[in-house]
Amino acid sequence: MKSIYKILFALVFVFAWGCDKDEFAELNSDPAKLQEGELRFSITKAVEQMYENDYTTWFYNNFDYIYPWSQFTTQQGGNSPTFNVMESYGTQYIYRELFPQTRDVQYAIEAMPEAEKARHQVLKALTYPIQILPAMANSDLLGSIIFSEAGRAPFTNPPLITPAYDSQEELYNLWLTQLDEAIDIFTNSENPIQMGNQDVIYGGDYAKWAKFCNLLKLKVAARMINVDRARALSVAEEVANSPAGFMDALTDDFIYNRGVKYYGTGNGFWIGYGNQVLIDFLRDNGDPRLKFLFKKNDFNAEVVQAFIDAGVDLPPYVEQYVSLDGDGNFAGWTGPGEPWVRYHGAPLAPDATLDSDNDIYFNQGTLYRVNLNGAEKTYSATSLFSEKLVRTTYDYTYPTKPGGRVIELKDNDPPLHVILGSSAETNLYLAEFKLLGANIPGTAQEYLNRGVELSVRRIDALAENNQFPYYSNDPVYTDPVESEQASTKLKEGEIANLLSQPALDLSAGDALEKVYIQQYLNFASTPNDLWTLVRRSGIPKRNSAILPWQEFISSGTEETLPRRFVIGAPTEDDLLYQNKVQALEDQGFTPSVSSPEILNSERMWFDENNPDYGAGPIE
Structure with a gap:
């Protein structure tokens, strides 16, 4: 789970993000502080992974598919007769770096003595919105994804190497539960561990993280509006009346800035004309x-x-x-x-x-x-x-x-x-x-x-x-x-x-x-x-x-437009073969087809009752 290399990298990273000399010396001499510093590093590293794979998601997903299909732009040079046919695309790489960091935090905190566990709950609470936002982006494209069991292999015995897929309905319910838990922790914790400058979004202001969690609840509610309207409106009422408040100023905005030398991808894109x-x-x-x-x-x-x-x-x-x-x-x-x-x-x-x-x-x-x-x-x-x-x-x-x-x-x-x-x-x-x-x-x-x-x-x-x-x-x-x-x-x-x-x-x-x-x-x-x-x-x-x-x-x-992305057919040599097959069957999805008609008719759970393209709102 932990190695000397990770500890050393944690210390270097924590120092680079703004610890003063006295704080660094204290960390270096106190094992409890050392673990605290490592967990804060894991949070910072996880936030860094919330906006990952930026080149392929923009080059393919956004400029080739999402913007043209949403009538915001054309494909480069104008839409061709095959602009509605999917080829390559990218997704957020949440399983490569993000989940290893967030699971490390969650399991480490659960193993602490009760007093320390209580103080560290804010770090566990941070892992929820950090996981949910990029996972939601993947689910918006693909439907069911691995989430509740993702990244647990290093912490389970025997190792959980065949995690199950969660349906969108399960995801939305789980996310609302986790977000409520996080909001409660952010607003009610006593003497919590402080992130300070290691929180590259809000500078350690947990009240703003609570408001961001309320935005994520609204995102979930918006996706549920035509499949479970009563629940969606109930969530909106919870947010509007939340003691934690909701985002209502530019200073509340979640603005991602990986670092002073992060400029986005260095590669150009095939950008289309505006509609x-x-x-x-x-x-x-x-x-x-x-x-x-x-x-x-x-x-x-x-x-x-x-x-x-x-x-x-x-x-x-x-x-x-x-x-x-x-x-x-x-x-x-x-x-x-x-x-x-x-x-x-x-x-x-x-x-x-x-x-x-x-x-x-x-x-x-x-x-x-x-x-x-x-x-x-x-x-x-x-x-x-x-x-x-x-x-x-x-x-x-x-x-x-x-x-x-x-x-x-x-x-x-x-x-x-x-x-x-x-x-x-x-x-x-x-x-x-x-x-x-x-x-x-x-x-x-x-x-x-x-x-x-x-x-x-x-x-x-x-x-x-x-x-x-x-x-x-x-x-x-x-x-x-x-x-x-x-x-x-x-x-x-x-x-x-x-x-x-x-x-x-x-x-x-x-x-x-x-x-x-x-x-x-x-x-x-x-x-x-x-x-x-x-x-x-x-x-x-x-x-x-x-x-x-x-x-x-x-x-x-x-032309007919897709309403989901292509999902490749699993192969029997894949350890997750049975889980992938089951997820496809549960959703009624045909794998490895780029037919716009099939990708239009085989809809995700949130999309089942939605209006057709251009049909106007459901009042």
């Missing part, structure tokens, strides 16, 4: 999140003038906002102006990708190439998903005219901050549950407004930390006023303007759809939650007057 209808919706409502979720296109004033000088046609969706002077030169922007006029999406249907009328979106390399005085450049007119949300080693060259200045954002990579749970999410869930009948104190409109404000402010803070291009200014504009105006940072009055839009007025009808749309936007940087929402809510909704579902037409027929 045309979605980007138009965000622009029309003056939603500041547009500026952070998607990248500006290349058509600033200088580039527009270069197209005019070269006699090359502007993209029509860019040209509509261009004002010319009497000589036919660029005079300024019409409509909402910078930076809003720099965001444009693309159609989603595979047939639209192949339609020559849409070359303005899908043949930009040919259409938007400009040659001036022997210098040539190609420009992008549409908006990709913001890569800086995922990795901060992303360098950016600002667009200028052919032969013009070279302006770069590079070599100043900040440590990546990632949202794993937020106060915005909490309030938006409460708005939903209030509309569905939960007996909770606030009004749905109050929860919605609070959630949207926090959502905007959180992603603005992420953009500032992750050093998005254009955040503080647009350096291509030499006039300081124009440069600041073209910046993407949150500006005074933008939130108030957004909250005044009819799309957020719950008294004007379609209230539940409006709340789900705001959840949809808030979940843009947590794709598992995004796809879960799309499946359980039926939004975007077909023929919606707010944010309509776009039909994925291919060869004149609408």
